[in-house]
Amino acid sequence: MKFDIMRDRLLDGLNNVMKAVSSKTTIPILTGIKIDVTNEGMTLTGSDADITIQTFIPVEENGDQLINISETGSIVLQARMFNEIVRKLPTNDVEIEVSNGLQTHIRSGKSEFHLIGSDASEYPLLPEVSTDQQFAMPADLLKAIIRETVFAVATSESRPVLTGVNWQINDNELICIATDSHRLARRKTSLEQLPTDVKSVVIPGKSLNELNKILDESTNPVEIVITSQQVLFKADNVLFFSRLLEGNYPETSRLIPEEYKTNITINGKSLLQAIDRASLLAREDRNNVVRFEAFDGNIVEISSNSPEIGKVEEQIQVETLEGENLKISFSAKYMMEALKAIDGQDVVIQFTGAMRPFILRSVHDDAILQLILPVRTY
């Protein structure tokens, strides 16, 4: 194998695939990045066995020569070291040559590195994914869906299936749900050409967070293929594979109340900032709980106290307040994350009493629903 490549493009590619490489892997070859050079271009692959990311750099793009290939071939190079070397090379022209089997030479300017690679045939093969039932959505929509749901997955492994986001396909609707059993985030999206052979899968939250880092805020389509054990996201020159979580995702629709006793419309940003301030004095040993009281005159009061340090209270004028007055307590963290997912718009909050779950929605849009279980303090 021998080729010249533009350093900037190689770094971009490494930035993507490095997101899949973990220093904690128990499979030694996965501490490496696989490089495959064909006459079409260079493919980089990184994996931690759960997530696999592959990126392709073509020989030529928009009339620019990105790679100059003298000899095709494959090698696996230690990921962290290779990435650091490329980052620090002195010129934008990098020559990579493999000789005598695994001896790899990296040359740039007057600098020359010699690394011992690993045999590419030892690197795990990519999962086979049939692409006959793929669907697509713009990258920015996919990022929004991830952002609005993934924060609510469980962080504890006591029920592994809750560490993922449940994607359900129902006619022309994709329904994404995450819950850690104390709160729930649900996002519905109408899409065309959804597959008919898959009804429900659970994608690890960690995979979706990594995918979100790789995708641009663009309207470029991301193609999605769901199989029984894997999901594949295809964006520009990047393939992102994730294994799916096994196990049945719990039925959550019965958690959502159907009738409400108190309806409040309030500016989401003002509420978020008031909760943020109140959380400074919320007792951390009690799950960071703040109090919320709605009373006559369209007033909501947010308060919290810590016996050792002090207390805080703040009143907010709400847009509308319908139904019964209310005193309720909840986790400041859950409320702030739910409000951030709704993103600064006016929100409707609907309560069914101090001990029942309540929901948040944007006034403009029914697509996102956030549900939070209160905490008993009164």
Add this chain to the structure above:
Amino acid sequence: MKFDIMRDRLLDGLNNVMKAVSSKTTIPILTGIKIDVTNEGMTLTGSDADITIQTFIPVEENGDQLINISETGSIVLQARMFNEIVRKLPTNDVEIEVSNGLQTHIRSGKSEFHLIGSDASEYPLLPEVSTDQQFAMPADLLKAIIRETVFAVATSESRPVLTGVNWQINDNELICIATDSHRLARRKTSLEQLPTDVKSVVIPGKSLNELNKILDESTNPVEIVITSQQVLFKADNVLFFSRLLEGNYPETSRLIPEEYKTNITINGKSLLQAIDRASLLAREDRNNVVRFEAFDGNIVEISSNSPEIGKVEEQIQVETLEGENLKISFSAKYMMEALKAIDGQDVVIQFTGAMRPFILRSVHDDAILQLILPVRTY
């Protein structure tokens, strides 16, 4: 005590004094910040017993009213909490009121915090510093002197006096020296009106690092007062006190060779980058050592190798090479830090053989001298 203050100015002041507050202090009152309000303005004090920082916010500045005082007084508030509260207040107008002794109320917009303060009379008094022998230098010069020396102090406490920078006063010259016994940094500065009653003190490296963070890159004068146990830096509205280290600083001048066998002039930036690359493959268990070889044709070769991973070599064309050819090995970290202190200019490196200390200097300027002890590998 009762006053209104502009939130931005209060935050600026807190940013300064918070640098002295440590969560690790064993003196409970020092987890707090002392607030003193007089008719002239507000003084904030933070301390970890080694460093004390005091900042003053005047009632009025350049015709702008910064503080509106209803009642003078003093209180100590828990530093981290007070800082976070001020940071998150909703408006730029903050009212602070102390009632019933220690009950402190912080109001901004519709938000109201109630904290329990501590008695200001329990806060340690500032050291008494007589100002009759003070001298001054521009803030940017003081920052440069700190940057060029402080990195070379010892990090281990086995010889406590080496964790500080030795400031010697010799007629009209301030000589600052730091060494961890493997390398040494020395900076000489000509100054007027240096004190005559102090010859040599040792300022803790940690204090100088914190001072560097507070000072602006400006030519505003910083006044310096050195006493037998304390040093005080006065800049704009900030007072920075540090205790001095006890013990005799070692005599270092005899370490610096007087004759050289190999003189090299080389571009500092090129050498720094080559060392940085070579250090990627330097064996970490051997103190990150790289090899340096100077030979005929004005060539220097930097190399390193790690038997498990690979090796690297790089040639650099030097400006001049006088004297004997040379093979020497040294810590990449020490060399990079020395080159950064000289800051990208052409440097002169003078060697007396592979096992003797060598020195680095800027070609333009004799003020900075960096000395490094080599490592035996040949």
